[in-house]
Every structure is written in C-alpha cells, then in structure tokens.
Amino acid sequence: MGIVKTIRPYHQPAGGWGALKAMGEALVEQDIPAAGMALLSRMNQPGGFDCPGCAWPDAKPTSPFEYCENGAKAVAWEATDKRCTPEFFAAHKVSDLEEWNDFDLEMVGRLTHPMRYDGGSDTYVPVSWDEAFATVARHLNALPSPNMAEFYTSGRSSNEAAFLYQLFVREYGTNNFPDCSNMCHEATSVGLPLSLGVGKGTVLLEDFEKTDGIFIFGQNPGTNSPRMMTELRNASRRGATIMSFNPFRERALERFQSPQNPVEMATLTSTPISSRLFQVKVGGDVAVIKGMMKWLVDEDRRALREERMRVLDWDFIKGHTAGVDALVADLDATDWVDIERKSGLARADIELAAEAYAKAERAILVFGMGLTQHRHGAKNVQQLANLALLRGNVGRDGAGVCPVRGHSNVQGDRTVGITEIPNEALLDGLAARFGFEPPRAPGHNVVAALEAMVRGEAKVFIGLGGNFTAAIPDWQATQAAMRELELTVQISTKLNRSHLIHGREALILPCLGRTELDMQATGPQAVTVEDSMSMVHASKGLRQPASEHLMSEPAIIAGIARATLGAGSKVAWERLVGDYALIREDIEAVFPIFEGYNARIAQPGGFHLTSLARERIWATSSGKANFLVCEGLCEDPAIDDREALWLTSVRSHDQYNTTLYSLSDRYRGVYGQRDVLFLNEAEMQKRGLSADERVDIVTMSLDGVERRVNGFRVVPYAFPDGACAAYYPEMNPLVPLYAHDPQSFTPSYKAVPVRLVKATTQSGAR
Ligand SMILES: Nc1nc2c(c(=O)[nH]1)N[C@H]1C(S)=C(S)[C@@H](COP(=O)(O)OP(=O)(O)OC[C@H]3O[C@@H](n4cnc5c(=O)[nH]c(N)nc54)[C@H](O)[C@@H]3O)O[C@H]1N2
Ligand SMILES: Nc1nc2c(c(=O)[nH]1)N[C@H]1C(S)=C(S)[C@@H](COP(=O)(O)OP(=O)(O)OC[C@H]3O[C@@H](n4cnc5c(=O)[nH]c(N)nc54)[C@H](O)[C@@H]3O)O[C@H]1N2
Numbered sequence: 209m210g211i212v213k214t215i216r217p218y219h220q221p222a223g224g225w226g227a228l229k230a231m232g233e234a235l236v237e238q239d240i241p242a243a244g245m246a247l248l249s250r251m252n253q254p255g256g257f258d259c260p261g262c263a264w265p266d267a268k269p270t271s272p273f274e275y276c277e278n279g280a281k282a283v284a285w286e287a288t289d290k291r292c293t294p295e296f297f298a299a300h301k302v303s304d305l306e307e308w309n310d311f312d313l314e315m316v317g318r319l320t321h322p323m324r325y326d327g328g329s330d331t332y333v334p335v336s337w338d339e340a341f342a343t344v345a346r347h348l349n350a351l352p353s354p355n356m357a358e359f360y361t362s363g364r365s366s367n368e369a370a371f372l373y374q375l376f377v378r379e380y381g382t383n384n385f386p387d388c389s390n391m392c393h394e395a396t397s398v399g400l401p402l403s404l405g406v407g408k409g410t411v412l413l414e415d416f417e418k419t420d421g422i423f424i425f426g427q428n429p430g431t432n433s434p435r436m437m438t439e440l441r442n443a444s445r446r447g448a449t450i451m452s453f454n455p456f457r458e459r460a461l462e463r464f465q466s467p468q469n470p471v472e473m474a475t476l477t478s479t480p481i482s483s484r485l486f487q488v489k490v491g492g493d494v495a496v497i498k499g500m501m502k503w504l505v506d507e508d509r510r511a512l513r514e515e516r517m518r519v520l521d522w523d524f525i526k527g528h529t530a531g532v533d534a535l536v537a538d539l540d541a542t543d544w545v546d547i548e549r550k551s552g553l554a555r556a557d558i559e560l561a562a563e564a565y566a567k568a569e570r571a572i573l574v575f576g577m578g579l580t581q582h583r584h585g586a587k588n589v590q591q592l593a594n595l596a597l598l599r600g601n602v603g604r605d606g607a608g609v610c611p612v613r614g615h616s617n618v619q620g621d622r623t624v625g626i627t628e629i630p631n632e633a634l635l636d637g638l639a640a641r642f643g644f645e646p647p648r649a650p651g652h653n654v655v656a657a658l659e660a661m662v663r664g665e666a667k668v669f670i671g672l673g674g675n676f677t678a679a680i681p682d683w684q685a686t687q688a689a690m691r692e693l694e695l696t697v698q699i700s701t702k703l704n705r706s707h708l709i710h711g712r713e714a715l716i717l718p719c720l721g722r723t724e725l726d727m728q729a730t731g732p733q734a735v736t737v738e739d740s741m742s743m744v745h746a747s748k749g750l751r752q753p754a755s756e757h758l759m760s761e762p763a764i765i766a767g768i769a770r771a772t773l774g775a776g777s778k779v780a781w782e783r784l785v786g787d788y789a790l791i792r793e794d795i796e797a798v799f800p801i802f803e804g805y806n807a808r809i810a811q812p813g814g815f816h817l818t819s820l821a822r823e824r825i826w827a828t829s830s831g832k833a834n835f836l837v838c839e840g841l842c843e844d845p846a847i848d849d850r851e852a853l854w855l856t857s858v859r860s861h862d863q864y865n866t867t868l869y870s871l872s873d874r875y876r877g878v879y880g881q882r883d884v885l886f887l888n889e890a891e892m893q894k895r896g897l898s899a900d901e902r903v904d905i906v907t908m909s910l911d912g913v914e915r916r917v918n919g920f921r922v923v924p925y926a927f928p929d930g931a932c933a934a935y936y937p938e939m940n941p942l943v944p945l946y947a948h949d950p951q952s953f954t955p956s957y958k959a960v961p962v963r964l965v966k967a968t969t970q971s972g973a974r
C-alpha cells in the first residue's frame with residue numbers, strides 16, 4: 209500500500225475537512241472520481257437508492273449531500289471500476305490467495321461471473337448459472353435431512369430477497385437461519401422483548417429533536433453511523449445533555465465538525481458532543497447501570513423523606529410495570545465497592561451521570577455492540593431497559609431506548625422472517641398463503657450452526673451475502689470445520705475470505721449491489737429496507753451493473769429454489785422475480801403489519817412499522833413492562849478477575865465489518881497497520897512492556913484449548929485498567945465458541961479474558 213506504519217495521535221474533531229478529504233480519496237482509489245460524485249447525489253434521495261452502509265434512518269432530504277464519509281466509502285467500494293474476473297481467478301491459486309490480506313482481496317474489484325472451485329487446479333473456474341443451481345440442488349437433495357444445511361444471511365439483503373430466501377428454505381424444510389444479527393444485536397432482539405415486549409428500538413428520529421438527555425453506551429456513531437452525528441450535534445447545540453460510556457475516548461463522542469455546516473468548516477470550529485465521557489472498563493456496563501439505578505432509588509427515598517419531588521416515575525411504575533421490588537432489593541444488596549471495581553469508575557462519577565439522567569425530563573438511551581457482544585449481552589440490554597423504565601422513559605415523546613443496528617437492512621431481514629425461532633403466526637401465515645407445511649422445530653443460529661459444523665453434522669453452507677468465515681469466532685476450530693463441508697456457496701459482490709476457506713465443492717455466485725439497476729421481466733425493480741427506527745422505504749439502483757453476468761439476489765434465490773424444489777414447489781418463483789411488487793404482496797399477506805405495502809412505499813420517506821411499546825402497550829407475558837434482575841456484576845465468574853486482562857474488539861474508522869477500506873484508523877491515530885493492541889501505561893508497566901513492542905495474545909480458555917494470535921504491536925493508549933482492545937476480525941481467533949450469551953447466543957466479541965506474552969515472532973499477524 210505504500211503507507212508508512214505510524215502511530216500519530218489525532219487532535220482534530222471528528223468529521224470536518226478530514227472527512228471530506230477521505231471521501232474524495234475513496235472515490236479516487238476505486239477509479240470513479242466523477243461517476244462516484246454523481247452517484248452519491250442520488251443516495252438517500254426520493255427515487256434513489258438507500259445507502260448500503262449502516263441502518264441509521266434518513267432525515268428528510270434537505271440537500272443533495274445526504275450522506276457521510278463512511279456511506280461514501282461504502283458506495284465507492286460497491287461502484288468501483290475494478291473487476292475480479294475469470295482471468296484473475298485463472299492466474300491465482302486459492303492457496304496463494306489465502307496469503308493475501310483482506311484489504312487486497314476486496315480491492316481486486318467486483319465479481320463478474322459465477323465461479324466453481326476446481327480441486328485439480330486449485331482455482332475457481334467459470335460455471336454457468338444453470339449448472340451452479342443444479343450443483344446446489346444436487347447437494348441439498350442428497351442430504352438425509354434438510355437440517356444438515358445452514359442458510360446464512362448478512363443484513364444487506366433487501367426485504368424482498370430475505371423473504372424469498374426464508375420461503376425457499378422453509379419449503380425445503382428447515383429453520384436453520386444463522387444470521388449476522390446473531391453476532392450483532394441479537395441480545396437486543398432476545399433481551400428487550402422480555403422487558404418491553406418488543407425487540408426493537410422505541411424512538412423515532414424526531415425524538416432526538418425533543419429530548420433533554422442522550423446517554424450512549426458502547427456505540428461509536430462517528431464511525432459506524434455518522435449521520436447520527438447530525439442529531440447529536442443539534443441536540444448538543446440545543447443544550448441537551450449527552451453522556452457516553454465507552455472504554456475509548458472516541459473522538460466523535462467528544463467533538464464534531466459538521467461537513468454539512470459551512471461555518472464550522474470555514475472557521476475550523478466544532479461542536480462539543482458529550483459533556484462527559486466515562487471510560488468504563490470493558491464488561492463493566494452492568495456495574496455502571498446498576499450504580500446509576502442505585503443512586504436513583506436512594507435519591508428517590510431521600511426525596512420522599514424530604515418531601516421533594518420524587519425521582520422515580522411512580523405513576524408509570526405502578527401503572528405499567530412489574531418487578532420493581534425485586535430490582536430494588538438487588539440494587540440494595542449491591543455494594544458500591546464492587547460497582548466501582550467492576551466498572552472502573554468512581555462512585556462520584558456514576559452518581560453524577562445518574563443525577564444528569566434524573567434531571568433530563570426526557571431521555572434517550574442509545575446502545576451498540578459495546579453492550580450486546582458480551583456473555584451477559586441480553587442482561588446488559590435489560591439493565592438499560594430497567595434504567596429507562598424507572599423514569600418512565602419509554603413510550604413518550606423525546607424518550608426511549610435506541611439500539612443502533614448494524615447492516616443497512618439487518619432489522620428488515622428479521623422482520624420478514626429470517627429467524628431460527630419462528631413464531632406460530634409466521635409459520636401459520638406461510639402455510640395459509642402458500643399451502644405447504646413449514647418446519648416447526650427451531651433451527652440453528654450462528655453458534656448452533658458452527659457447533660453442528662464442528663461436530664461434522666452440517667454438510668452444506670449457503671451465505672446470502674457477508675463474509676461468514678471471517679466474522680465468526682474461534683477460527684481455529686470453526687474455519688477447520690468449514691473446510692470439511694461438502695458444499696459452500698457464497699452469494700457475494702466482492703472476493704473475500706469466505707471464498708478461500710471453502711468446502712470440498714464451492715461456488716461463488718456474484719450478485720447486483722444496492723446501487724445497481726435491477727432489470728426484471730416487468731422492468732426495473734425497486735427493493736425495500738427497514739432502518740434502525742423501523743421506517744420502511746424503497747431503494748432503487750440506477751448504475752449499470754458491474755457485469756452483464758450478474759443476477760439479483762431474488763433471482764439467484766429463485767434459481768436455487770426452482771432447481772432444488774422442482775415442479776412440486778408451491779411457489780411461482782419466476783413470476784415473483786419478474787415483479788418484486790408481487791413479493792411485497794406476499795409479505796403483506798404473511799405479515800399484516802405491512803398492510804398497504806406497495807402503496808405506502810410510494811410515499812416519500814416510506815412508512816413506520818408501529819412499535820407497541822411506543823404506545824405503552826406491553827406485549828410481554830405479564831402484560832406489563834418488566835423490571836428484570838441481573839444477578840451479580842460479573843461477565844464471567846469462572847475467570848479470576850485479578851489475572852485477566854479483558855480484551856475487546858473494535859472497528860477502525862476505515863472498515864466496514866470484514867471489508868477494509870484501508871489499513872488506517874484516523875481518529876485513533878493508527879496508520880498503515882491493524883495488528884495493534886491498545887493498552888494503558890500502567891498495564892504495560894505491570895508486564896514490563898514498552899511502546900511498539902510485539903506481544904502474543906493468549907485467551908484464558910476454560911476448555912484447555914490454546915487460542916493465540918501472534919506479534920501484535922503494543923500501542924500505549926488512555927484505556928481503562930484491566931482492559932485492552934484490538935481490531936475485529938484480527939482478534940476473532942481468540943473468542944471461544946463457548947463464550948457466548950446463554951440467552952441470545954451472541955458471541956462475546958467485546959470481552960475475552962486474555963494474557964499477554966512477549967512475542968515469539970516479530971512479524972505480526974496478517
Ligand atoms: N463505517 C462502518 N459502519 C458500520 C460498520 C462498520 O464496520 N463500519 N458496521 C455496521 C454494523 S454490522 C454494526 S453492528 C454497527 C456497529 O457499530 P458499533 O455498535 O458502534 O460497534 P463497534 O465499533 O464494534 O463498538 C462500539 C463501541 O463499543 C465500545 N466498547 C467496546 N467494549 C465495550 C464495553 O465493554 N462496554 C462499553 N460500554 N463499550 C464498549 C468500543 O470502544 C466502540 O466505541 O455499525 C454498522 N455500521
Ligand atoms: N470480533 C468481532 N467479530 C465480529 C464483530 C465484532 O464487533 N467483533 N461484529 C459482528 C457483527 S455486528 C456482524 S454484523 C458480523 C458481520 O458479518 P457479515 O455480515 O457476514 O460480514 P461483512 O463483512 O459485512 O460482509 C462483507 C461481504 O459481503 C458481501 N456483500 C457486500 N454487499 C453485498 C450485497 O449487496 N449483496 C451480497 N449478496 N453480498 C454483499 C461482499 O462480498 C463482502 O465481502 O461480524 C460479527 N463479528
């Protein structure tokens with residue numbers, strides 16, 4: 209790459225000229241400086257396409273500049289002029305490509321032809337679409353049980369593609385739907401319904417305009433949902449309190465210079481975002497949240513004694529909730545000494561945060577992967593829900609819980625049926641509409657699918673998008689298991705690790721991206737997506753496809769379905785693919801919340817899928833919102849806290865999950881490298897380590913298996929004691945498959961107990 213490996217602290221605000229410069233560089237790097245700008249002006253606009261980046265909702269467009277630095281990178285990445293052709297594959301053995309890093313793999317460009325792995329030459333060779341579909345059908349139909357196949361979805365697929373996919377898989381006969389969401393916000397989808405009766409957020413964009421306080425736990429908006437910075441900036445300027453809880457002092461949580469604001473840009477000024485940023489210890493969130501609630505409860509008692517206004521919203525608690533007594537008992541039994549030790553924060557700081565929360569008439573609680581990707585991910589989310597409920601901060605203007613989803617349509621995919629635990633309504637709906645009996649037994653999530661592969665029970669893997677092999681935990685075991693599969697199929701846009709670590713037979717099926725014109729029998733098609741705030745809207749690509757051999761995701765799914773299910777299928781696959789409006793009619797028939805689907809997406813901005821909790825209707829078994837107790841404060845009681853260093857994983861500013869836009873991370877001051885370990889000076893001294901020294905990181909495994917990554921460069925960083933951080937996915941080999949949340953099965957990507965060893969090699973990781 210020619211970039212010097214340096215560590216150079218970044219002193220500017222987030223956003224600003226640096227963001228504009230990076231945007232321009234992304235277009236140049238993909239060879240599309242002019243075409244890219246034209247394309248970006250159609251993004252997030254009526255009649256245009258939805259940003260393929262994150263799931264943050266679109267405000268009503270006020271200018272042609274309705275995108276952010278990282279959205280622009282996502283578009284440039286997809287719209288690149290570079291191509292990954294059959295000639296490229298002919299010239300490179302798969303075993304040679306395995307030596308390439310993830311950045312170089314994707315930089316080859318867009319996939320152009322369907323390809324099949326040829327063992328004799330160890331290369332991918334072209335295959336016709338029909339032959340590819342027949343190969344998938346042959347394998348699927350040969351399995352003794354449909355439950356021996358795993359059908360993965362990554363959250364970029366549209367509602368239409370996702371609905372067709374689950375329809376095919378259920379008619380084929382399994383509920384095995386490992387989904388990227390299982391590694392992401394599953395703790396929300398599983399944890400929140402028990403608290404609030406919904407597994408989604410309860411706020412809309414307009415609530416950010418009305419709120420008095422925004423409390424952000426474990427989420428990095430400046431990088432992962434930069435359009436959210438507009439809301440935060442406006443709230444801050446209005447005088448709303450913003451506080452963040454994060455082991456990193458993420459720059460955008462501190463101050464932001466809006467690229468959309470000419471005055472800030474011209475005068476190089478910025479807007480402060482968080483009034484306080486609490487550097488919570490990795491895995492210390494339950495402790496912080498319990499501490500805040502403990503203060504609220506105590507302060508409420510003081511208020512009662514002193515006949516002041518109460519702190520807790522007792523009208524709401526009595527009228528709408530269950531379980532407050534048990535929660536209060538748990539808080540009373542929790543000691544401040546333990547709270548301080550586990551959270552790494554001083555009692556006075558936690559009290560200060562609690563007081564600010566109590567002062568905010570309306571508050572929004574925002575959270576991301578810092579809360580969900582833990583062994584107690586669902587419990588983290590539920591503690592946050594408790595905090596909201598104590599002050600009646602659900603179901604009124606300017607207040608609510610706000611999980612910030614990841615992939616641009618990960619929420620929509622789940623809504624239209626990608627789930628391994630389908631409810632009766634979904635299954636009955638499918639049976640009634642299509643006349644086949646869907647399987648009723650629960651299927652596999654990501655962890656269960658990986659366990660089935662490791663045991664040798666799963667034989668076929670199909671991935672609708674994504675880069676499963678790199679995103680998963682415990683590479684040594686799980687990647688070895690993937691290599692043993694009989695068939696792996698990847699429906700993709702770019703070359704990635706999952707094409708190289710493949711089964712005995714393997715297919716790469718290249719598809720259209722979000723930005724591209726999707727022409728079917730009845731003309732150009734639009735698809736629909738649902739954002740983090742449950743707004744559903746249309747997205748229409750316009751760019752000429754990267755290759756004439758590409759198919760759309762719905763067409764590929766229909767091709768596989770027709771080949772596999774044959775004439776006996778109850779679904780008119782060809783007809784549906786010819787006109788996506790017919791797919792939406794089917795979605796509406798199965799899911800009544802989509803009533804009037806086709807008409808409603810014709811409206812600019814789309815429509816909102818109602819959330820019962822927003823109306824203070826609680827779809828829980830008690831019919832109330834539930835306070836739920838989390839016992840203790842510990843992530844993993846089996847680990848001796850005095851010995852362990854808790855390792856978390858983060859995304860750099862220049863990556864989209866496993867896709868690397870560069871090897872640098874501007875805001876954290878890291879350039880040209882990713883094999884770094886962020887660690888504070890005290891922890892370095894304790895281990896006799898100096899800056900830039902290389903260390904091996906070793907998991908404190910409970911199963912006796914050695915999990916180790918070698919040669920990471922120590923970067924001194926203001927980080928909490930007892931904790932350290934590295935990049936995802938480089939640290940994924942360290943995450944044991946068993947280390948997941950027992951409720952939601954979310955892998956514990958954000959808290960792995962590790963120890964450090966002076967490096968055996970100085971070369972560094974890949
Ligand atoms: N540009 C870009 N946009 C993206 C993505 C991307 O990779 N690049 N990915 C998309 C996807 S799929 C997702 S899920 C989202 C992810 O977006 P985020 O939820 O922001 O994900 P992360 O960057 O993994 O981690 C979030 C924050 O958690 C903090 N953290 C780590 N451990 C802890 C902890 O124990 N407690 C607390 N309180 N904080 C902790 C980290 O320092 C980091 O700031 O973004 C989506 N948008
Ligand atoms: N250690 C650690 N591990 C993690 C995480 C973490 O924070 N830490 N985060 C987890 C999370 S939140 C997630 S969501 C997963 C992400 O896991 P995935 O969703 O599986 O991974 P991505 O990196 O987003 O997938 C990138 C690939 O998707 C393909 N692609 C891109 N656009 C399209 C499209 O429009 N259609 C199709 N069919 N393919 C497309 C391209 O080929 C590209 O190479 O990783 C998880 N793993």
Ligand SMILES: [Mo]
Binds near residue numbers: 388391614
């Ligand atoms: Mo995600």
